Amino acid sequence: AQSVAQPEDQVNVAEGNPLTVKCTYSVSGNPYLFWYVQYPNRGLQFLLKYITGDNLVKGSYGFEAEFNKSQTSFHLKKPSALVSDSALYFCAVRPPPGTASKLTFGTGTRLQVTL
Amino acid sequence: ETGVTQTPRHLVMGMTNKKSLKCEQHLGHNAMYWYKQSAKKPLELMFVYNFKEQTENNSVPSRFSPECPNSSHLFLHLHTLQPEDSALYLCASSQGGQGAKVNSPLHFGNGTRLTVT
Numbered sequence: 001a002q003s004v005a006q007p008e009d010q011v012n013v014a015e016g017n018p019l020t021v022k023c024t025y026s027v028s029g030n031p032y033l034f035w036y037v038q039y040p041n042r043g044l045q046f047l048l049k050y051i052t053g054d055n056l057v058k059g060s061y062g063f064e065a066e067f068n069k070s071q072t073s074f075h076l077k078k079p080s081a082l083v084s085d086s087a088l089y090f091c092a093v094r095p096p097p098g099t100a101s102k103l104t105f106g107t108g109t110r111l112q113v114t115l
Numbered sequence: 116e117t118g119v120t121q122t123p124r125h126l127v128m129g130m131t132n133k134k135s136l137k138c139e140q141h142l143g144h145n146a147m148y149w150y151k152q153s154a155k156k157p158l159e160l161m162f163v164y165n166f167k168e169q170t171e172n173n174s175v176p177s178r179f180s181p182e183c184p185n186s187s188h189l190f191l192h193l194h195t196l197q198p199e200d201s202a203l204y205l206c207a208s209s210q211g212g213q214g215a216k217v218n219s220p221l222h223f224g225n226g227t228r229l230t231v232t
Contacts, residue, residue, distance in 0.1 A: 032218050034220060042226075043119070043223030043226050044207075045223070046221065046222070090158070104157070106157060
């Protein structure tokens with residue numbers, strides 16, 4: 001069975017500093033990986049995805065994520081955090097087509113960016 | 116504007132009430148989803164519709180009854196709910212279909228915050 005782990009419930013970072021939100025996964029075959037963000041009182045918004053190709057994926061709002069197959073990780077990064085980045089971040093994984101292809105979400109990591 | 120609209124935003128209902136949640140998408144997608152979001156838990160997939168056909172029912176209790184009259188509209192009918200059903204219910208849509216479409220991201224509505232008293 002596939003699974004996603006976000007080991008940190010909360011990440012605190014000062015504005016202007018780099019941020020990393022961690023995600024590891026377990027899935028059979030080559031994974032499709034996604035990051036979503038949820039602002040207060042809103043639904044989830046798609047940030048970026050990895051399907052194939054370059055291990056470094058760039059997404060919305062200056063975020064990027066690095067796919068590391070040997071470590072089965074897909075950590076979300078941003079070089080310089082903004083207070084407005086404070087939100088709940090979800091990693092998600094699904095196996096490639098031809099399998100029981102269900103999208104599985106992690107439990108979320110709350111990012112708090114302070115001045 | 117997310118392209119996926121959910122109504123109502125908030126709902127308080129008693130355990131004997133019957134109510135419905137509504138979702139409408141304006142993105143031309145063919146797959147629609149209901150998710151349940153509870154604090155400290157992963158998002159729980161409840162139902163999936165693909166081209167108006169239900170393709171997944173994730174062992175959801177029968178007190179939740181989905182309806183998908185067309186590819187743009189999705190309902191969740193609620194009756195005799197329990198307090199533990201209180202949560203944020205999220206609707207999402209995607210391009211749908213099989214094969215290559217599985218890499219299509221989901222587009223979520225802002226959810227209905229349901230409180231069962």
